[in-house]
Amino acid sequence: MELTPSAHVDSFCRDNLPAPADRPEFRFTLPELAYPPKLNCAVELLRGSIGRFGADRPCLLTDTETWSYADLDRRSDQVAQVLVRDFGVVPGNRVLLRGPNNPWLVAAWFAVLETGAVPVTTMPLLRAREIDDLVELTRPRLIITDHRFTADLAHVALPVVTYGADGPDDLAAQAGGVREPFAAVDTAGDDVALLAPTSGTTGKPKATMHFHRDVLATTDTFARYVLKPVADDVFTGTPPIGFTFGLGGLVLFPLRFGASTLLLEKASPEELADAVERHHVTVLFTAPTAYKALLSSGKAAALSKLRRCVSAGEHLPVSTWEDFHTATGIKIINGIGGTEMLHIFVSAADDDIRPGSTGRAVPGFEATVLDDAGRPVPDGTPGRLAVKGPTGCRYLADSRQKNYVDNGWNLTGDTYVRDADGYFWYRARNDDMIVSSGYNIAGPEVEQALLAHPDVLEAAVVAAPDPARGTIVHAFVHLRPGAVEDAAALQAFVKQAIAPYKYPRAIDFVTELPKTPSGKIQHYRLRELVAARNRQQ
Structure with a gap:
């Protein structure tokens, strides 16, 4: 036209x-x-x-x-x-x-x-x-x-x-x-x-x-x-x-x-x-x-x-x-x-x-x-x-x-x-968007905010089921050696970096993240882990 x-x-x-x-x-x-x-x-x-x-x-x-x-x-x-x-x-x-x-x-x-x-x-x-x-x-x-x-x-x-x-x-x-x-x-x-x-x-x-x-x-x-x-x-x-x-x-x-x-x-x-x-x-x-x-x-x-x-x-x-x-x-x-x-x-x-x-x-x-x-x-x-x-x-x-x-x-x-x-x-979203309480939240954006913290070496974010919000942002964080596992501090840091509604409401501290042979983080395995935990609850 x-x-x-x-x-x-x-x-x-x-x-x-x-x-x-x-x-x-x-x-x-x-x-x-x-x-x-x-x-x-x-x-x-x-x-x-x-x-x-x-x-x-x-x-x-x-x-x-x-x-x-x-x-x-x-x-x-x-x-x-x-x-x-x-x-x-x-x-x-x-x-x-x-x-x-x-x-x-x-x-x-x-x-x-x-x-x-x-x-x-x-x-x-x-x-x-x-x-x-x-x-x-x-x-x-x-x-x-x-x-x-x-x-x-x-x-x-x-x-x-x-x-x-x-x-x-x-x-x-x-x-x-x-x-x-x-x-x-x-x-x-x-x-x-x-x-x-x-x-x-x-x-x-x-x-x-x-x-x-x-x-x-x-x-x-x-x-x-x-x-x-x-x-x-x-x-x-x-x-x-x-x-x-x-x-x-x-x-x-x-x-x-x-x-x-x-x-x-x-x-x-x-x-x-x-x-x-x-x-x-x-x-x-x-x-x-x-x-x-x-x-x-x-x-x-x-x-x-x-x-x-x-x-x-x-x-x-x-x-x-x-x-x-x-x-x-x-x-x-x-x-x-x-x-x-x-x-x-x-x-x-x-x-x-x-x-x-x-x-x-x-x-x-x-x-x-x-x-x-x-x-x-x-x-x-x-x-x-x-x-x-x-x-x-x-x-x-x-x-x-x-x-x-x-x-x-x-x-x-x-x-x-x-x-x-x-x-x-x-049935489901077919991309990396997390929809929480009606807000669209891009997982990679939250990951970048976490990675800006000096104690964070690696971070991966996925959606996790939540009875109140539908889904929430769930982060898996690998810290530098000797860093203190302080979820509240990381959450506050993210709230200052990006819109507060995007912060991870759940954080798991891990010593490594699942990756492909080329080094790419396997988000699907983290989603499977979250789903398995949810079934057990």
């Missing part, structure tokens, strides 16, 4: 799209997916919804304030003016966003898109080295961050503007003096709208490139046909907006359908349940481990107002689904998505749910199971999950594009079985 003329003055994103032969095959099989050539997804999500549902409807909620749709529109306009006037942002520039889930982060996200620039959504817990990698990869013009998350940015040679603090330099103060509306840039539907970072199995970050039409496609496939929101819904959840799972569930889906969203910066299971009850939340997005923790907290009664619960990020065990249904009467909507695909593409809701199954291909998508040669396997046979639809993987200038896209199919890195009725059943 030929790209339409771009509105980007800065051509960085277009210049770094994958080669045409390496791009996935896109399919637009639903009438809602016939988007116009000119499209700014921020305008459609915000001003389009204002036109359909009204400007005074509640939009962004916290425990202390409520922003209407008009409030978000005005403040995002003001921020957009500041970005252009004070920082010279032009269409196509990248702007890195960093902060917990709160209204000003959402306002900044919309403002960047209105200017025709490209938000780079990041996790607030990333450390300096991880931020450096993203800055080098995406080359942003500036960074917008919550004022509480500047410590790892002091060394970055970029303008940094903060929000949420007092003072004349705060973004809210600068924006507050702007009175005139902002004329949003008329971007192309196939201009890049966002760069969504994701961990590679090697620990080297990748950035997935999604168009303006892709952003809307997630709302007009999974949200419209499976989730089925209504304007009176109140959304909330635990995934950060820096994850595409959180971006969709807490921003894109509610705003597309005129609903409101409760933004929680952080919440324990008990606090989450209380917030759901206090704000009469009806739609909840979180990971399988969080649903299990909600039940363990004894707060099932607080969830009575929920009508929709969505689980993704890791496999949802049938026992968790059944226990949650028994306690609440709610049928969790399971799904698989991914940063590469932007959001969920296999799922099922209501009476279409088969507990233990991930579901069927979401309307607008096609999914199948392939063998190692790229051929479809018979139903009932394990193989590689592959998908096509209106969204797909485009890595920013990354040779790993060829690993994810094969003959037009997006290969998710998961082993699945499809049954005769088209339901997909998860």
Whole structure:
């Protein structure tokens, strides 16, 4: 498919799209997916919804304030003016966003898109080295961050503007003096709208490139046909907006359908349940481990107002689904998505749910199971999950594009079985990614963090089963002679080197690691050891 003329003055994103032969095959099989050539997804999500549902409807909620749709529109306009006037942002520039889930982060996200620039959504817990990698990869013009998350940015040679603090330099103060509306840039539907970072199995970050039409496609496939929101819904959840799972569930889906969203910066299971009850939340997005923790907290009664619960990020065990249904009467909507695909593409809701199954291909998508040669396997046979639809993987200038896209199919890195009725059943990950409590953690990245400790000679990391988190990071560490076996010290060291959620929750100290004759560590033998221990428990 030929790209339409771009509105980007800065051509960085277009210049770094994958080669045409390496791009996935896109399919637009639903009438809602016939988007116009000119499209700014921020305008459609915000001003389009204002036109359909009204400007005074509640939009962004916290425990202390409520922003209407008009409030978000005005403040995002003001921020957009500041970005252009004070920082010279032009269409196509990248702007890195960093902060917990709160209204000003959402306002900044919309403002960047209105200017025709490209938000780079990041996790607030990333450390300096991880931020450096993203800055080098995406080359942003500036960074917008919550004022509480500047410590790892002091060394970055970029303008940094903060929000949420007092003072004349705060973004809210600068924006507050702007009175005139902002004329949003008329971007192309196939201009890049966002760069969504994701961990590679090697620990080297990748950035997935999604168009303006892709952003809307997630709302007009999974949200419209499976989730089925209504304007009176109140959304909330635990995934950060820096994850595409959180971006969709807490921003894109509610705003597309005129609903409101409760933004929680952080919440324990008990606090989450209380917030759901206090704000009469009806739609909840979180990971399988969080649903299990909600039940363990004894707060099932607080969830009575929920009508929709969505689980993704890791496999949802049938026992968790059944226990949650028994306690609440709610049928969790399971799904698989991914940063590469932007959001969920296999799922099922209501009476279409088969507990233990991930579901069927979401309307607008096609999914199948392939063998190692790229051929479809018979139903009932394990193989590689592959998908096509209106969204797909485009890595920013990354040779790993060829690993994810094969003959037009997006290969998710998961082993699945499809049954005769088209339901997909998860078997395992087929790469080195560890999925723990919904977070993707690259084993080699944790190994590199451990190896930076002066007492560590060798380190190997694998996934280990865990009843609370699904899996955890389990490290095997070979220390230098005379070093003290101090797991807590190593864990603290890793937390300072990389995002804290990536640290190894279990550490075995060993005198040697299993290796091939060429000296390569045999991770599979360590996985077998962990599995054997688990069976004995």
